[in-house]
Amino acid sequence: MQKPIFEINGLTKIYGSGEVEVRALNGVDMTLYEGEMAVLLGPSGSGKSTLLNIVGGLDQATSGKVLFDGRPLTALNERELTRYRREHVGFVFQFYNLIPSLTARENVALVTEISRAPMSPDEALAMVNLSDRATHFPAQLSGGEQQRIAIARAIAKRPEVLLCDEPTGALDSKTGILVLEALSTINRELGTTAAIITHNVGIREIANRVFYFKDGKIEDMQVNDHPISPSKVSW
Amino acid sequence: MRALDKKLVYDLRRIWAQALAIALVMACGVATIILSIGSYRSLEETRSAFYERYRFGSVFASAVRAPLTLKERIASLPGVSAVELRIMQPVLLDVPLMVEPATGIAVSIPDHREALVNKVYIRQGRLPESGRPDEVAVLETFADAHRFTPGDSFEAIINGKKRKLTIVGTVLSPEFVYAIGPGDMVPDQKRFGVFYMSASVLRALYDMEGAFDDLSLTTLRNADLGRITEGLDKILKPYGGSGARSREDQLSHAFLDNELTELKAMAMIIPPIFLFVSAFLVNMILSRLIELEREQVGLLKAIGYSDVAVGWHYTKLVLAIGLVGMVIGVIAGQWLGLGLTRLYGRFFTFPFLIFRHSVDLFLLATGVTMLAAVAGAARAVYSTVRLPPAVAMQPPAPTQYRSLFDRSKRRFQRISRRTIMSTRHLLRWPLRTFLTTLGTSLSVTLLVTAVFAFDSIDYMIDNIFFRTERQDASVSLVKALPLDAQYSLRGLPGVKRVEPFRATLTKFRHGETEKRVPIVGISNDSRLLQILDVEQNPVKPPNSGLMVPDMLARQLKLRPGDQVQVELLEHNNRVVSVPVVGLVSSYVGLTSYMSLKSLNRLLREGDRMNGARIRIDASSLPDLYQEVKQTPVITSIALLDVSLQKFRETIRENITTMTTLYVVLAVIITFGVIYNSARIQLSERARELASLRVFGFTRGEVSSVLLTELGIITLLAQPLGWLLGYLFAWMVVKGFESDLYRIPFVISSETFANASLVVIVAAVVSALIVRRRIDRFDLVRVLKTRE
Structure with missing residues (x-):
């Protein structure tokens, strides 16, 4: 396949110590490639989110190595991690995390203002089909719309990777599909690598590869040669 | 301990810093109540105890020489209980x-x-x-x-x-x-x-064998002082009586009265500020706390706790904070009270000081403060408690914002999104923003009110010691001597210029009001005393007629052109009618001016003087002093420099002590308001701010959102604080106004600037303490929680 974007070796994350020690990640090896869409499946506490947080520069690993585009992420300090997030990563969370005091367009612009070569906020909103909602405040939007604004905000800076932690977790099937379609469009059109955490097994079918997590390890990995369109996902 | 009370303890532990900030503001309220009312009572009780035990006179009178045989007549005036005739x-x-x-x-x-x-x-x-x-x-x-x-x-x-x-x-x-x-x-x-x-x-x-020249008497309760003074005047008239006066005109008593009035004014102005701020802070903190615990409130009600039980739970939290404030306040109030009492000790000499630890005062102070706190809490508690449990357990509806500063409009293009976030957030809760601003501005107000005294005093010093009194020294003579006496003064060592004056005590009467007023006559070419009119321009004494201080004119409703009845107290109480020809600016006493010639004409004793302003050569001072000590006709010599130095020393010390206190109070208010407001914002906007960090905003950029809001509030608070400070200062000036002295209403721009500087620094420090919390955000945890 293509060039690897993340190379993860022996990644371990331990919370607490002694008797209350929790191994959230227990020696994970994994590679993500440029432009691929990966789905991370597994029960709660299996380590998916911890992995995503470390890869996204939100958390530090206890041991192991993460290379981003050949550069070690695990060696970066706080300031460099902030810069890494600012320039290379887009995040989408379960609860959208929009700024309630800013309109949809302003929420997107918040990120484009500090990016090097962003698309315009309107362009980003068009990609998620929400141009007509540009001047609405989050409180005036439905959950699905809010999540799509969050996606527009995440991709507006043209990040190399898009990390989505349960993006459809709070949504019904109809709006969930709209959100997945937005993600899929972006993956296809911009070539952005996407890693999506979900509890919804059906979603695995839109991915190129599916990773199964259990007890802080990758238990299994499946390659999906023929990903389907989100509209065909059985919820 | 009951489960709900345990929750109370945990809650308090969790919000200890905010609780302490509020407790400190409450403590200021308690302390200032104890300080002002406590000192008032202490001074008042000490004074009346001393007066009573040592039989302080109610009426005073003096004469030139009166026979001791008058004693019986005086004692038989109705209402007189004891008379003492003396020299x-x-x-x-x-x-x-x-x-x-x-x-x-x-x-x-x-x-x-x-x-x-x-x-x-x-x-x-x-x-x-x-x-x-x-x-x-x-x-x-x-x-x-x-x-x-x-x-x-x-x-x-x-x-x-x-x-x-x-x-x-x-x-x-x-x-x-x-x-x-x-x-x-x-x-x-x-x-x-x-x-x-x-x-x-x-x-x-x-x-003075068989005679007296002064008397003092005590009266029975309910005695008619007016009748007694009238009777005394009648008795003493043939003996050069210069008008009986009641306690109110006795110098020491009048100064004490003044001090008591000031303490009363302080009790009326300062504690309410703190009570208001603490009520507001309690309201702000508790509203947020309850909002965060909405689900818990719903749960408590769902499992059967009554509205009253839930309401009481939160009220207890407020009372617990109040209790801490009360303890700190009582201790601080006692300590400050002792300090002030010690300060009094330098001006007022009592054989003993009654500083009673009166229980009712503590009850009053703490009761009022607690009441303010509970009043602040009432709305927050009520609004949550009355929600049905099912609704309370739902998260509150998302916050609606208004699209002010739409950046598609050109003129808003240059405002950054972060500034827009801050501004919209502020405008979303206009009342809270206003109250926070008002709270902060009250710190500025306190400081302006305290510090402006320096400006006032500087102005007063300049007015009195440099513009009005321009002599090196003034001497008073044992009695009125012919004007030729000035040549003897001129002959004293080092004396370069002598300007004679004549001073006499009178009583002015106009309409219903009368006032004891000294009149000073000065020569028309006077240079060592310069009378200033109300616009502060030097004026010459008029050839005839009186120049009266504007304060006296107001009291007696006198206007230039009016005739005032002047009773010459030292000249057989002869009453003459004299026209008022002008008003003068004066900050001390009620002294009115005439030309020396016209005053002498009025007194009908020929050209005489009973004092002089002199200019001297400083190098001959020791010789001059030596000579003065040998000169029987001179009863006093006052060096302007020495007076000025003493005045500065005393006033500075006094004001510095008070200013230090006010700065501490202002810093506490600022800290209480800004710190709490920052913590609330942080709590309300943790997700927003964490999101910004996730998107790659630096800590500095994220903090700037919060700091912008605090900055806007702090800046808005300045002009408001100046305005209120100006008003308060004016009230202080009016409150201090008395026959003894007035303070000029002068506030320099430095005072406003310094007040702002202190508050801004305190605000910045408070904000930086909160900023550290942003730096320690657990991004993952914050983002994973539902609002």
């Missing part, structure tokens, strides 16, 4: 190791018995024995200033003769609690002393 004379003192002469008042004490009125308190030693011409008891302040103890001696010029006097005791008197020398603006314990001698000795020294 009271100004003297010049020659104290060892002191170059300049001090001034003093010699007061007689009855032979072979206790004084019936104005009894003295003996601190050390004893009273002079009857008939001993060399024995004196001196006022404790004077003795302390010179480190005199019984056995020491000094010299005094008594009726033109120098005498050596030996101190046999130090005393305190209800008449001289505030012992201020003639013509002085502040007490100068070194240069002014009161001493007591045996009546028979003083009579002999002043050729």
Whole structure:
């Protein structure tokens, strides 16, 4: 396949110590490639989110190595991690995390203002089909719309990777599909690598590869040669 | 402990910093109530106890020379309970190791018995024995200033003769609690002393056998003071009586009264500020806390806790905070009270100080503060408690914002999104924003109100010591002498210029009101005294007619052109009608001015003077002093420089102490308001701010969102604080206005700037403490939680 974007070796994350020690990640090896869409499946506490947080520069690993585009992420300090997030990563969370005091367009612009070569906020909103909602405040939007604004905000800076932690977790099937379609469009059109955490097994079918997590390890990995369109996902 | 009470303890532990910030503001409220009302009571009770035990006179009068046989007539005036006839004379003192002469008042004490009125308190030693011409008891302040103890001696010029006097005791008197020398603006314990001698000795020294020149009497409860003074005036008129006066016109008493008025004003102004701020802070914090615990409230109600039980739970939280504030406040109030009492000790001399730990005062202070806190909490508690459990357990509806500052509009293009976030957030809760701003502005107000006194005093000093009084020294003579006496003064060593004046005590009457007013006559070419009109321009004394201070004009409703009835108190109470020709600006006393010629015409004694302003060559001062001490006709000499220095010292010390207190109070308010407001914002916007961090905003950029809001509030608070400070300062000026002195209403731009500087620094520090929390955000945890 293509060039690897993340190379993860022996990644371990331990919370607490002694008797209350929790191994959230227990020696994970994994590679993500440029432009691929990966789905991370597994029960709660299996380590998916911890992995995503470390890869996204939100958390530090206890041991192991993460290379981003050949550069070690695990060696970066706080300031460099902030810069890494600012320039290379887009995040989408379960609860959208929009700024309630800013309109949809302003929420997107918040990120484009500090990016090097962003698309315009309107362009980003068009990609998620929400141009007509540009001047609405989050409180005036439905959950699905809010999540799509969050996606527009995440991709507006043209990040190399898009990390989505349960993006459809709070949504019904109809709006969930709209959100997945937005993600899929972006993956296809911009070539952005996407890693999506979900509890919804059906979603695995839109991915190129599916990773199964259990007890802080990758238990299994499946390659999906023929990903389907989100509209065909059985919820 | 019940489960709900355990929750209370955990809650308190969690919000300890905010709770402490509120408790401190409450403590200021409690402390200032205890301080102001406590000091008021302390001073008031001490004064009345001293007055009562030492029989402070209710009415005072003096005459030139009146026979002792009048005593019965005076005692039989209705309402009089005791009369003491005495000798009271100004003297010049020659104290060892002191170059300049001090001034003093010699007061007689009855032979072979206790004084019936104005009894003295003996601190050390004893009273002079009857008939001993060399024995004196001196006022404790004077003795302390010179480190005199019984056995020491000094010299005094008594009726033109120098005498050596030996101190046999130090005393305190209800008449001289505030012992201020003639013509002085502040007490100068070194240069002014009161001493007591045996009546028979003083009579002999002043050729007053069988006579008196001063009297004081006590009255029965409900006595008609007006009738007594009238009766006294009638009795004393043939003997040169200069008008009886009640306590209100007694100098020491009037100064004490002034101080009491000021304390009362302080009690009315300062504590309410803190009560308001603490009520507001409690409301702000509790509203947020309850909002965060909405689901818990719903749950508690769902499992069967009543509205009252839930409401009481949160009320207890407030009461717990109040309790901490109360304890700190009571301790601080006591401590400050003692400090203020000690400060009083320098101005007011009492044999004892009653600083009672009155329970009712503590109850009042803490009750009022608790009430303010609970009032602040009431709305927050009520609004949550009345929600049905099912609704309470749902998260609150998302916050709606208004699209102000739409950046598609060109003029808003340059505003950053972060500024827009801050501004919209502020405008979303306009009342809270306003109250936060108001709270912060009150710190500025407090500071302006405290610090402006420096400007006022500087202005007053410039006005009095540099523009009005331009002499090097002023001398007063033992009595009115022909104007030729100025040539003898001119002949004293180092004297370069002499400007004679004539001063006389009168009573002004216009309409219903009357006032005791000294009139000073000065020559038309006077240079050493410059009268200033209300616009502060120098004016010449008029050829005829009076120039009166604007304050007196207001009191008597006088306008230039009006005729005022002037009773010449030192000239057989003859009443003359004199036109008012102009108003003068004056900050001390009610002295009115005339030309020397016209005053002398009015007094019908020929061209006379009883004092002079002089310019001297500083190098000959010691010789001059030496000479003055030998000159019987001179009763006092006051050096302007010395007065100024003493004035500055006293006032500075006084104001500095108060200003320090106010700065501390202002910093506490600022901290309480800004810190709490920052914490609330942080709590409300944790997700927003964490999101920004996730998107790659640096810590600095994220903090700027929060700091922008606080910055806007702090900046808005400045002009509001200045405005309120201006108003408060004006109220202070009006509150201080009395016959004794007024303070000019002057506030410099530096005062506003300094007040703002202190508040801004305090705000920045408070905000930075909160900023550290942003730096320690657990991004993952914050983002994973639902709002």
